[in-house]
Amino acid sequence: MRKKISLLAVFAAVVAVATPSVSLAATNPSFTQVINAGTQSVDIVDGSGVSVASPSVAFGAVNFDFACQTATGTLGTATQKIAVKNPKKAGIKVDLNAVTPATDKWTSGTDNYKYNDATNTGCDFGQLTVGAGTFTKTAGGGTPTQTTPGGAFSSSSPVTLLNSTGTTAYNAELTGYSLSQKVPAEQAPGSYSLPMNITFTQQ
Amino acid sequence: MKRWMFGAAAGFVLGILGMAAGGILGIVYAQSLSIGGNPAYPRPDNPRSANIFIIELKPGAQGKDGIRISNPTTITRTVNLGAVDSIAAVDGSFSCKQNKEATKEVGKWIKLDKNQITLAPGKEEVVDFTVTVPTGASPGEHGGCITFQDTKSYAKTSGAGIQLGFRGAVRLAVTVPGEIKKELTIVRITTSRNPDGSYMVSPVAKNSGNVSLDVQARAQLRSIFGQKTRILDDAKYPIMPGATMGWPYRFERPFWGGFYKAYTSLSYNADPSSGIGENVSNTQKARKESGYFLMVPAPLAIGIYAAVLLLVFGGPIYWLLRKRKKKSIKKKWQKYTVRQHDTIMSIARMHTIKWKKLAKINKLKPPYELEINQTLLVPAGVTTFQEQTATPAMTKSSTSANQAVTLGEKQSRKTPSPQPTRVNNTQAEQPISRSNLSWELPRSAPQTAHQQPAQQATQFPEFYQSHQPTTYEVPSRGDSWTVPGSEQTHGIIDDPDLVSQLRSVWGETEQNDVLESSPAKKIKPKTSKKAKPTKKSRAKKDL
Numbered sequence: 001m002r003k004k005i006s007l008l009a010v011f012a013a014v015v016a017v018a019t020p021s022v023s024l025a026a027t028n029p030s031f032t033q034v035i036n037a038g039t040q041s042v043d044i045v046d047g048s049g050v051s052v053a054s055p056s057v058a059f060g061a062v063n064f065d066f067a068c069q070t071a072t073g074t075l076g077t078a079t080q081k082i083a084v085k086n087p088k089k090a091g092i093k094v095d096l097n098a099v100t101p102a103t104d105k106w107t108s109g110t111d112n113y114k115y116n117d118a119t120n121t122g123c124d125f126g127q128l129t130v131g132a133g134t135f136t137k138t139a140g141g142g143t144p145t146q147t148t149p150g151g152a153f154s155s156s157s158p159v160t161l162l163n164s165t166g167t168t169a170y171n172a173e174l175t176g177y178s179l180s181q182k183v184p185a186e187q188a189p190g191s192y193s194l195p196m197n198i199t200f201t202q203q
Numbered sequence: 204m205k206r207w208m209f210g211a212a213a214g215f216v217l218g219i220l221g222m223a224a225g226g227i228l229g230i231v232y233a234q235s236l237s238i239g240g241n242p243a244y245p246r247p248d249n250p251r252s253a254n255i256f257i258i259e260l261k262p263g264a265q266g267k268d269g270i271r272i273s274n275p276t277t278i279t280r281t282v283n284l285g286a287v288d289s290i291a292a293v294d295g296s297f298s299c300k301q302n303k304e305a306t307k308e309v310g311k312w313i314k315l316d317k318n319q320i321t322l323a324p325g326k327e328e329v330v331d332f333t334v335t336v337p338t339g340a341s342p343g344e345h346g347g348c349i350t351f352q353d354t355k356s357y358a359k360t361s362g363a364g365i366q367l368g369f370r371g372a373v374r375l376a377v378t379v380p381g382e383i384k385k386e387l388t389i390v391r392i393t394t395s396r397n398p399d400g401s402y403m404v405s406p407v408a409k410n411s412g413n414v415s416l417d418v419q420a421r422a423q424l425r426s427i428f429g430q431k432t433r434i435l436d437d438a439k440y441p442i443m444p445g446a447t448m449g450w451p452y453r454f455e456r457p458f459w460g461g462f463y464k465a466y467t468s469l470s471y472n473a474d475p476s477s478g479i480g481e482n483v484s485n486t487q488k489a490r491k492e493s494g495y496f497l498m499v500p501a502p503l504a505i506g507i508y509a510a511v512l513l514l515v516f517g518g519p520i521y522w523l524l525r526k527r528k529k530k531s532i533k534k535k536w537q538k539y540t541v542r543q544h545d546t547i548m549s550i551a552r553m554h555t556i557k558w559k560k561l562a563k564i565n566k567l568k569p570p571y572e573l574e575i576n577q578t579l580l581v582p583a584g585v586t587t588f589q590e591q592t593a594t595p596a597m598t599k600s601s602t603s604a605n606q607a608v609t610l611g612e613k614q615s616r617k618t619p620s621p622q623p624t625r626v627n628n629t630q631a632e633q634p635i636s637r638s639n640l641s642w643e644l645p646r647s648a649p650q651t652a653h654q655q656p657a658q659q660a661t662q663f664p665e666f667y668q669s670h671q672p673t674t675y676e677v678p679s680r681g682d683s684w685t686v687p688g689s690e691q692t693h694g695i696i697d698d699p700d701l702v703s704q705l706r707s708v709w710g711e712t713e714q715n716d717v718l719e720s721s722p723a724k725k726i727k728p729k730t731s732k733k734a735k736p737t738k739k740s741r742a743k744k745d746l
Contacts, residue, residue, distance in 0.1 A: 039241060040371070041237045041239055042369060042371075043237050043369060044367065051237075054359055054362075054366070056359070057367065088253075090253075093298065095292055098301070099303060099358055101301055101304060102304065147450075147451055149451070152293065154293060156304065157291065157292055158292045159292060159293055163294075163440065165439060165440055179365070191363040193360075193361065193362050193363055193365070193366055194364075194365050194366070195365075196368070197369070197370055198367055199370050199371070201297070201298065202241070202254045202373045203254075203255060203374045
């Protein structure tokens with residue numbers, strides 16, 4: 001008899017493990033759990049959602065010219081998407097700016113030109129313009145209120161990539177920001193680079 | 204007894220653990236991709252303080268707060284922390300300055316207990332900081348940020364193109380009490396059309412106060428007929444003191460389009476005593492409406508509009524134009540009586556108009572048959588040399604005065620051709636004008652043409668010398684000939700002597716093989732020097 005009862009108890013345990021919700025309803029209806037809101041984050045991920053180690057934006061090559069010309073690239077491609085996680089119902093802001101706005105320039109050795117000078121529509125010294133991007137919600141309910149305006153760099157001001165209000169929690173991808181850089185006339189040939197930061201801010 | 208009780212208890216515990224495990228595993232946490240940061244000590248009475256730092260300090264006062272840095276990743280992270288001033292982005296929205304930029308305000312007032320921490324996977328740490336407001340700080344809100352950046356998330360300094368780094372920040376608002384001013388005005392409403400046909404309506408507002416405002420914007424479109432779109436409204440966007448910022452609203456293009464006006468309103472807490480996130484006690488609204496602007500209809504609607512407009516206005520306009528044209532013809536055109544050998548082409552040529560127009564106005568249908576004494580309308584006061592001198596119009600000989608005169612193209616060539624005869628006309632003996640002569644060639648030589656006796660052809664010169672044709676041209680050997688407007692083909696010119704004879708009469712060379720695109724398929728006479736008649740030929744022709 002005892003053996004049978006022991007076997008029955010083990011059987012009950014197995015059933016309980018296999019069907020926890022049924023057991024929960026039958027044994028203890030007052031479980032409490034704490035689900036943290038989590039933190040907001042922004043990263044650049046590839047098509048599989050894996051973080052890209054050293055994200056960058058490549059620009060199309062331009063040839064030396066005696067006239068001002070435009071080099072173009074895209075921020076937020078299929079292989080380098082800006083992934084936004086906003087688990088809190090908080091406003092989030094994503095900006096783009098140079099690491100040292102006052103002094104940073106496109107630099108190749110000793111040659112350089114600016115990314116933030118609007119003189120003569122950017123042609124005199126160089127100006128970077130960011131086109132509006134695309135916001136694609138990948139998770140979460142509701143429709144987040146947001147804008148993806150872009151803009152032209154001027155002085156030390158950052159350009160807004162995303163401005164979202166705190167109406168809903170969501171995961172999203174930002175893609176398709178067209179970048180166009182005015183390259184001044186007679187700019188020396190070289191491989192130029194510019195370090196920039198993407199900043200996500202709770203607001 | 205104890206053993207089986209132990210077994211039952213163990214099973215129960217296992218079951219509970221299983222439930223717990225199953226329940227927890229069933230929850231998918233929103234895992235952050237990188238380091239996160241939140242205010243460590245939110246105020247229970249202000250939910251907004253869970254997301255941003257809200258600090259109120261008098262000049263010279265000092266306060267403490269803290270930021271909770273968490274590492275939700277699976278590897279140990281080293282995080283750098285910093286305090287920076289705020290800055291307006293190019294669109295006027297709140298932003299944080301870069302860590303390498305010099306601090307002048309809030310960034311300078313903050314002293315972090317630690318500037319770098321190392322976090323194991325899944326761990327978090329609170330870093331406290333002290334805010335010291337300088338004694339000379341002006342009343343109002345001063346903005347800044349606490350930033351955090353994984354040491355592996357810095358932008359590379361080499362390579363081509365833009366090298367990207369990432370950092371996080373939490374807004375920090377330090378309000379210095381005093382004369383707080385809250386004032387918001389809508390400076391303009393901008394409207395623009397998107398490439399996909401939708402429209403953007405953006406109220407642009409300026410915060411003229413000295414504290415930030417959480418603004419809720421609304422927008423609606425109303426048509427000139429009073430139709431209203433649904434109201435689009437937003438959650439609250441912050442607008443910094445002194446900043447100008449717009450809220451773009453996207454409206455779908457109305458199918459029927461039309462003239463619309465945008466109505467916008469911005470509401471904010473105007474109570475100077477209530478800070479960020481505190482209960483709204485005095486909601487103020489700034490309102491502004493745009494002027495009417497055209498929203499382009501959908502392509503299908505444009506098509507429908509065009510069809511309706513065509514029906515409504517096109518019909519009467521067409522009718523009026525037709526009436527005016529008829530009136531004009533009635534007034535400016537005169538009657539002309541068809542004579543023997545007239546064709547629609549010859550009449551048209553005489554009056555220097557296109558034969559198609561002549562046929563249309565006189566409602567002539569193919570094969571454009573004319574009858575002698577038939578009355579046609581022709582332009583008044585426009586006559587050519589032919590009409591003035593060649594009154595004995597060249598018509599095909601007919602035994603009956605009412606025999607039909609048709610154009611060559613439409614005629615049947617199987618009918619036996621009648622002999623060309625002289626028209627009993629007093630002016631028929633007038634000399635032939637060389638410039639009006641041409642041959643008319645059928646499209647192809649009909650079989651009947653070969654059956655024509657050669658001697659008939661020998662009658663041409665006399666025939667054409669004694670009649671005034673419209674425009675005939677010198678024939679070539681092998682051409683068939685016919686009379687314009689006749690249904691008959693008179694034969695193939697295969698007699699070299701006849702051709703020579705004709706050439707000598709008209710002094711022409713064999714260069715007439717240009718077909719005119721006309722119902723008669725006539726050949727225009729060449730105007731080359733070679734084609735000019737000689738004195739000798741003219742003399743013969745005048746005979």
